[in-house]
Structure formats: C-alpha cells, structure tokens
Amino acid sequence: MKRILLLISFSLLFSIPxxxxxxxxxxxxxxxxxxxxxxxxxxxxxxxxxxNLGHFFxxxxxxxxxxxxxxxxxxxxxxxxxxxxxxxxxxx
Numbered sequence: 001m002k003r004i005l006l007l008i009s010f011s012l013l014f015s016i017p018x019x020x021x022x023x024x025x026x027x028x029x030x031x032x033x034x035x036x037x038x039x040x041x042x043x044x045x046x047x048x049x050x051x052n053l054g055h056f057f058x059x060x061x062x063x064x065x066x067x068x069x070x071x072x073x074x075x076x077x078x079x080x081x082x083x084x085x086x087x088x089x090x091x092x
Contacts, residue, residue, distance in 0.1 A: 048070065
C-alpha cells in the first residue's frame, strides 16, 4: 500500500510541469472552439428538428412527443453551455 501511495505521489509531482505547458490550450479554445460552438449547436439542432418531423406530420403524429424531444435537446444544450461557462470562469 505504501508503494502505491509513493508511486502516485511521485507521478503527481512529475506531472506538474506538464500542466504548465497547457497554456496553449487557452489560445486554441479562444481561436477555434469558441467561434465554432454556436455553428455546431445550430446544425445539430436543425438535424434534430428534421429528424423529429415525423412526430409533427403524418398519420402517427404526436406533437407533444416532438415538442418534448426538442425541449429536451435544448435543455441538454443549455446544460453544456452552462458547464462550459462555469469552467471558463475558473481562474487557475
């Protein structure tokens, strides 16, 4: 047990310099991920709406199920955006 604890503490000690090298991730996120997120979210929403068209039209239409599916997608999207914003607000 002591060996495992010692191994874990040394591995954490040696991993600290690698965390210092991750400063380039902020630049990557600002240049690429931040502008592309609304576009990707919009495309996925449009695809989800098109896939749910069967619930709005046709013989077996169930408008309630289609609306619930779209609201569920929006809830998940807002949850992801909230987590992303919370992580961005943390200063290390």
